[in-house]
Amino acid sequence: MFPIRVRDLRFQPNGRPVLDGIDLDIADEGITLVLGPNGAGKSVLLRTLCGLIAPTGGTMDWGGGARPERGVMMVFQHPMMLRSSVLDNVALALKPQGVARQQRHLRAMTILERVGLAHRSTDSARQLSGGEQQRLALARAWLTRPKLLLLDEPTASLDPSATAEVERIVREIRTDGTRILMTTHNLGQATRLGDDVIFMSAGKVREHSPLQRFFARPSSEEARLFIQGELPWRLNF
Amino acid sequence: MPTLSSTFAEAFVLLLAFDERVAEIVWLSLKVSGGAVVLGTLIGLPIGACLAIGRFPGKTTLTVVMNGLMGLPSVVVGVVVYLMLSRSGPFGGFGLLYTPTAMIIAQTLLVIPLMAAIARQVVDDAWQRYAEELQVMRFSWWQSVTTLLHDCRHSLMVAVLAGLGRAMSEVGAVMIVGGNIDRATRVMTTAIALETSKGDLPLAIALGLVLILVILVLNAVAFAMRGWAMRRYG
Numbered sequence: 001m002f003p004i005r006v007r008d009l010r011f012q013p014n015g016r017p018v019l020d021g022i023d024l025d026i027a028d029e030g031i032t033l034v035l036g037p038n039g040a041g042k043s044v045l046l047r048t049l050c051g052l053i054a055p056t057g058g059t060m061d062w063g064g065g066a067r068p069e070r071g072v073m074m075v076f077q078h079p080m081m082l083r084s085s086v087l088d089n090v091a092l093a094l095k096p097q098g099v100a101r102q103q104r105h106l107r108a109m110t111i112l113e114r115v116g117l118a119h120r121s122t123d124s125a126r127q128l129s130g131g132e133q134q135r136l137a138l139a140r141a142w143l144t145r146p147k148l149l150l151l152d153e154p155t156a157s158l159d160p161s162a163t164a165e166v167e168r169i170v171r172e173i174r175t176d177g178t179r180i181l182m183t184t185h186n187l188g189q190a191t192r193l194g195d196d197v198i199f200m201s202a203g204k205v206r207e208h209s210p211l212q213r214f215f216a217r218p219s220s221e222e223a224r225l226f227i228q229g230e231l232p233w234r235l236n237f
Numbered sequence: 238m239p240t241l242s243s244t245f246a247e248a249f250v251l252l253l254a255f256d257e258r259v260a261e262i263v264w265l266s267l268k269v270s271g272g273a274v275v276l277g278t279l280i281g282l283p284i285g286a287c288l289a290i291g292r293f294p295g296k297t298t299l300t301v302v303m304n305g306l307m308g309l310p311s312v313v314v315g316v317v318v319y320l321m322l323s324r325s326g327p328f329g330g331f332g333l334l335y336t337p338t339a340m341i342i343a344q345t346l347l348v349i350p351l352m353a354a355i356a357r358q359v360v361d362d363a364w365q366r367y368a369e370e371l372q373v374m375r376f377s378w379w380q381s382v383t384t385l386l387h388d389c390r391h392s393l394m395v396a397v398l399a400g401l402g403r404a405m406s407e408v409g410a411v412m413i414v415g416g417n418i419d420r421a422t423r424v425m426t427t428a429i430a431l432e433t434s435k436g437d438l439p440l441a442i443a444l445g446l447v448l449i450l451v452i453l454v455l456n457a458v459a460f461a462m463r464g465w466a467m468r469r470y471g
């Protein structure tokens with residue numbers, strides 16, 4: 001699947017450039033943070049990468065294929081919770097692979113332990129807190145052992161301890177060998193998790209650089225202002 | 238001419254005495270309508286879910302037709318099934334006309350559009366919320382159908398009840414294909430129609446009361462079940 005090469009990717013519904021010629025290379029390891037102001041097109045980029053939005057122009061090369069076959073998962077800001085137990089909700093992800101029900105539940109239980117939800121497995125998923133639902137969604141995606149995992153603001157509206165827990169899980173998933181692309185408005189989180197940063201605004205990638213360089217010496221004025229606006233304190237590297 | 242109150246009094250006497258004729262008729266009604274609703278559930282709910290999820294040409298037309306058929310007059314269904322099952326009809330060889338089976342077939346056809354239309358609405362709401370994630374997980378459309386039907390199981394009780402209400406209360410279809418034969422194909426509604434025309438009002442009223450009671454109980458049970466499910470699953 002890797003390296004993923006995106007060239008001049010465009011999404012222009014009714015002529016409005018939501019993605020305005022994206023060029024991107026994604027190598028096979030690490031966590032990439034997608035940063036940028038509201039409406040920059042971050043979520044649309046992730047949706048396009050997992051095939052939910054059909055681009056109106058440009059090309060993608062997934063290590064040979066034009067589209068990803070399997071192994072791409074996405075976790076949304078408000079994950080879907082079926083009206084059933086936590087365990088059922090996680091095991092669901094293995095249904096399309098034709099894994100038998102009992103086996104699904106066994107494997108789901110193992111992953112629930114890793115996200116610290118094993119003791120809630122029989123509870124109704126909809127009664128979990130926001131942080132727990134996010135962990136459930138991560139477990140559901142992780143269960144399929146994706147090659148590429150797209151996370152859209154996984155910690156928006158979570159408190160610091162829930163955020164820390166999600167960050168721990170994200171790191172573990174990366175260590176497990178999954179390539180991660182995630183958006184966040186929490187720049188502290190970006191510095192804790194990221195290997196490199198994609199900075200977007202107005203449907204364009206303005207900058208793609210290693211994390212430390214991005215925060216120490218952003219190459220564009222726009223990125224510099226963005227960092228200042230969101231990070232009033234000094235970062236020391 | 239008996240007074241209204243004495244008629245009601247006689248009806249209650251019939252009920253309290255657990256009149257065998259009444260019991261037989263009620264039992265057949267439950268069997269026929271219950272059977273039709275079971276079949277309607279197995280056929281109508283998946284049709285509704287497919288209409289909600291599927292993307293195919295003619296989907297809108299089919300949805301409009303399905304919604305239109307919700308109000309199909311039961312006598313029309315009765316006549317159509319009659320033509321199919323009568324001696325000269327395509328299925329005449331089975332000798333089903335004037336049997337409970339024929340009545341089940343007619344009522345099944347009657348409730349399918351209603352149940353499918355309600356199921357489509359319910360499943361469509363859930364699909365709006367789940368579509369992207371199920372797509373990302375690469376659910377086939379049939380896997381999506383079964384997952385959503387299961388997820389909406391409590392709300393779909395409404396469709397099942399609506400089907401049961403429609404089946405139990407219709408006269409036209411069972412009258413035509415069943416023939417209202419005593420001790421064979423007589424159900425509550427056809428009995429009520431007949432007894433009223435004969436002037437046996439107490440029996441008609443007794444049956445009417447049972448009919449209302451059955452429908453009220455079913456609704457109460459469904460209401461309680463939904464309440465429980467809401468508390469359990471949110």
Ligand SMILES: Nc1ncnc2c1ncn2[C@@H]1O[C@H](COP(=O)(O)OP(=O)(O)OP(=O)(O)O)[C@@H](O)[C@H]1O
Nearest residue numbers: 013018036037038039040041042043044045053183
């Ligand atoms: N499916 C779609 N079709 C057409 N336009 C869309 C679609 N999805 C999003 N847009 C538009 O694209 C623009 C970028 O949206 P997007 O959600 O990607 O922003 P974002 O960078 O994720 O912002 P935020 O930080 O607020 O999440 C918005 O103006 C939005 O209205």
Ligand SMILES: [Mg+2]
Nearest residue numbers: 042043044152
């Ligand atoms: Mg977004």
